[in-house]
């Protein structure tokens with residue numbers, strides 16, 4: 187991968203369904219069939235009970251910012267034209283937390299606790315990244 | 322089942338760095354060999370006395386490689402890959418090996434050419450593409466590891482009103498120690514204003530809130546107290562040790578303002594039968610200023626949320642109440658990637674009274690706290706004279 191290319195997720199056996207759903211602009215989480223807990227990131231066993239049985243649940247994608255930082259130094263040249271941008275941890279009502287970006291607003295306007303809603307950003311022909319916008 | 326205390330039966334007998342800093346023409350193996358040779362000299366031991374090797378260098382089979390390179394045929398090895406806290410952890414593993422009679426003289430080494438390699442840093446900060454973080458964090462431009470610590474810092478500021486000025490106090494105190502250490506990379510004093518005026522990297526962290534990047538290596542020799550008694554330097558006893566990990570990736574950390582230091586600190590201090598107010602000198606992995614603030618709270622030096630106020634007024638610096646990161650730390654002295662081994666080296670020198678201008682007064686009991694990954698792994702040692 188060239189340094190100029192933005193890092194793109196490579197779906198694996200755990201995550202293929204998640205990324206296919208994101209491509210359809212759906213945010214999905216696994217829900218354990220045994221204990222009912224949601225989990226993120228996708229994995230083959232439930233971290234609460236080790237059950238291998240689960241279903242994919244489509245999230246409304248409405249959450250809140252748990253923490254965020256405004257990144258001023260690009261990690262790689264691919265991010266140079268994006269700085270400053272918001273790296274955030276988003277809490278979803280399902281009880282899961284995910285890393286994402288908050289886009290579509292002035293980075294200076296983002297606050298912890300702020301309600302956000304999912305959107306999708308195409309980063310390659312196959313991959314769309316779940317990102318969040320202020321509600 | 323409770324922890325079985327070490328009962329002053331385990332000692333650190335030798336410590337040394339390789340040549341540190343920028344522009345050092347040594348390879349990863351040369352750094353470890355040089356540090357090992359110097360640490361064995363410090364202990365008054367020969368390489369033929371070593372019967373266990375514990376190397377971490379993120380190469381393939383580090384303990385075997387280092388043993389072979391130094392002409393050692395170990396009967397016990399360990400390579401614990403938990404990031405920067407690995408060396409505190411390895412002292413514990415060395416102690417367990419010695420206590421169980423598996424070995425008697427353990428050589429722990431680390432070497433890195435992080436500064437020389439900096440142009441070759443791969444995308445994602447070296448996260449293996451098969452790791453979940455490569456799919457769920459790297460694509461968002463997480464600026465690993467700074468982004469993770471910035472997220473923790475932002476949450477700390479939100480929950481407790483901690484300010485960038487307070488975080489900067491850690492960098493200032495640490496630089497004041499570095500000014501007293503001839504080996505330190507940066508020795509010119511700085512002010513809180515200097516920290517706040519340095520470029521913002523990931524809010525609320527500025528460049529001077531972040532550790533330096535250097536090349537370097539370190540080595541530590543651990544042995545039985547019985548063996549240590551007749552060696553060159555007075556033994557420094559391992560009185561307590563403990564490890565705790567709560568997550569690997571920052572997005573999996575349940576509470577960004579409470580780290581594994583809470584568990585590892587409590588357990589190590591209970592094993593040693595000491596409390597925070599007994600500690601004379603503290604060495605905490607200061608990858609970032611927030612790391613120190615969080616660790617001081619979780620280790621019990623101040624109540625949760627009070628860390629920002631606690632570090633004000635030079636409390637951690639020379640002449641302060643709680644001498645902390647007396648070498649100048651990862652923030653100002655050196656930081657070749659996994660700083661944990663240098664915390665042990667400095668604590669041992671402080672307890673031996675070898676630190677000249679930067680000697681902490683009356684240093685009899687030291688707390689060493691390593692942090693690895695993205696606030697992921699925590700390992701605490703209590704060392705004493």
Ligand SMILES: [Zn+2]
Pocket residue numbers: 218219220221222223232233234235236237
């Ligand atoms: Zn379950």
